[in-house]
Amino acid sequence: MKAKLLKTLIISCGGIFAGWLPLIAMGGQTDISNPRIWPAPDHTRLVFDLSDTVSHKVFALENPDRLVIDIEDSQLKSGVESMSLAGSPVKNMRSARRNGDDVRIVLDLHRKLTARSFVLKPNDQYGTRLVVDLLEDEAKEEPVVRKSANEHQDKRDVVIVIDAGHGGDDPGAIGPGGVKEKDVVMAIAKELQAQMNDTPGYTVKFTRTSDYYIGLRQRTKLARKYNADLLVSIHADAFNRPEANGASVFALSKRGATSESARWLVASENRADLIGGVGGVSLDDKDDVLAGVLLDLSMTASMKASLGVGDHVLRSMGQVSKLHKKRVEQAGFVVLKSPDIPSILIETGFISNPVEARRLSSRAYQRKVASAIKVGLTRHFEETPPVGTWLAWKRDGGGATSSELSYTIRKGDTLSSIARRNRVTVSQLIESNDLKSDSLRVGQVLAIPTS
Ligand SMILES: [Zn+2]
Structure with a gap:
């Protein structure tokens, strides 16, 4: 904002200052630098360092799916074109100047995503940052179910x-x-x-x-x-x-x-969850006193x-x-x-x-x-x-009388997957079958130790 005002002032002063006008205008703009991208399973985070806070706007376009980030009164100090986007939903990134003073960054997407963006205030580790989160469809997320x-x-x-x-x-x-x-x-x-x-x-x-x-x-x-x-x-x-x-x-x-506990009692979305793990109880139908006791x-x-x-x-x-x-x-x-x-x-x-x-x-x-x-x-x-x-079953003497089991190798089996399924170690499998290597063939029968 300040930079714009300054520039208008200078322009109105006429030609004398024209020579150093760009320098001043640039000095007032916010620098955007060091873009980086962090893909996660349910979202991808894009971060830019800023020399100062900015006004910005993020919006989506369709056919093809794109996301546009407009940042007012700023300049891009490092290119976005050469960023590695591997593993992210972004196909390509490009940038351009807009309205003379603004920066526009366009993300070409592999699929439709929603975006959330905010400016982070500086902390002891970082300066000001602009964060753009690209969120995957929420429907994909599995509901929380606690099994009894x-x-x-x-x-x-x-x-x-x-x-x-x-x-x-x-x-x-x-x-x-x-x-x-x-x-x-x-x-x-x-x-x-x-x-x-x-x-x-x-x-x-x-x-x-x-x-x-x-x-x-x-x-x-x-x-x-x-x-x-x-x-x-x-x-x-x-x-x-x-x-x-x-x-x-x-x-x-x-x-x-x-x-x-106090926070849980007031947050209704938590109340619908089951408390207490195995055979858990819901707080949904309990009054505050009982819910409080159960939570405690x-x-x-x-x-x-x-x-x-x-x-x-x-x-x-x-x-x-x-x-x-x-x-x-x-x-x-x-x-x-x-x-x-x-x-x-x-x-x-x-x-x-x-x-x-x-x-x-x-x-x-x-x-x-x-x-x-x-x-x-x-x-x-x-x-x-x-x-x-x-582990509880085993502690209580489970399996002490069962005789030796066997397993016939199927396609895709590995020693470690068989070991895991049967709760033995790979070395126990190797030992009790006298195996010379860890390569298996389909149809081969392995003894499963049951100690
Ligand atoms: Zn730590």
């Missing part, structure tokens, strides 16, 4: 949802040498997933599966969608003193739980379970890392606030500490950390397996 135990024919797996913190345009903490928290925690998450998948009785899901951002509430929603028995959020944050070091484990604080019971049980599993993980982490605190800490982190899903947040170390940053970015150490987390998780679930799970 007797709906499962089989004894089910314990479901662990791993939440790699941050992602996309939110790098998390940045350590010496530019190592980013979002990358370190994703590497640990993937390693943990691989190790859990080798452990019979567990199914692992991710909140984010690659480098994109999802909101904290969305992370807890995904845990509900997957009927999680546990949400494990993995971080490696910074501290303002570089000498701070060591791992920590967090569970929800009492105060965080209380405020969340559920919150208390979840917090107790979170502290229990957190304690196992902390002790096991203590074998590979210094501990920041000797006990599970409690805080009001949003990602821990599911009333009916035990949730822990693991700070694997301080990325701001040069020694820890180096360790955390090494593959070998990431593997060690993942293994320590796995030991903590499996100890907890062996001790207190959720009702209806294969």
Whole structure:
């Protein structure tokens, strides 16, 4: 706005200033730079850095499907034409000047999408940003259904949802040498997933599966969608003193739980969801007092379970890392606030500490950390397996009398898929069948060990 006014003034002053007019006009315009794109399963986020806040407008055009971003009084400092759009719903991007002062960016789309856009205020990590989210059709999203135990024919797996913190345009903490928290925690998450998948009785899901951002509430929603028995959020944050070091484990604080219960009671869309996991109850038809009591019971049980599993993980982490605190800490982190899903947040170390940053970015150490987390998780679930799970059945002596089973190989089978289905490890399969390699042929019969 200011720039325009200035320019009008200068023009009205006549020809004398004509020589330096473009310079002044440009100086007042907002710079748009560093475009980047983060494709996620349900949306794609496009981000631009801005030198100042802007007025902008986003609208869709059809035949062919396009999205137009008009940004007033601005100039594009870096081209959008050469951006890598792989994995995104955007076919092509181009830009042009409009009305002399404005920038128009056009996105050619593979399919029709709706858009949402906003300007983000600067924070300690970033300046002003323009964010354009391209949203996939919501109809695709599956409704949240919590199954009760007797709906499962089989004894089910314990479901662990791993939440790699941050992602996309939110790098998390940045350590010496530019190592980013979002990358370190994703590497640990993937390693943990691989190790859990080798452990019979567990199914692992991710909140984010690659480098994109999802909101904290969305992370807890995904845990509900997957009927999680546990949400494990993995971080490696910074501290303002570089000498701070060591791992920590967090569970929800009492105060965080209380405020969340209150929030659930007023949010009617939450009330329709079932509380309490297995055989859950709906709050929909309960009065406020009863709903409050049920929520508190559920919150208390979840917090107790979170502290229990957190304690196992902390002790096991203590074998590979210094501990920041000797006990599970409690805080009001949003990602821990599911009333009916035990949730822990693991700070694997301080990325701001040069020694820890180096360790955390090494593959070998990431593997060690993942293994320590796995030991903590499996100890907890062996001790207190959720009702209806294969682990509970096994603890109670299930399968002790069954004779050896066999399986005939079909097309597409792999040793690890057979191992997972039968809840044995690949190495047990190899051993009991005396296999020399992991290649299988259709029709081959494998003995399934039943110890
Ligand atoms: Zn973090």
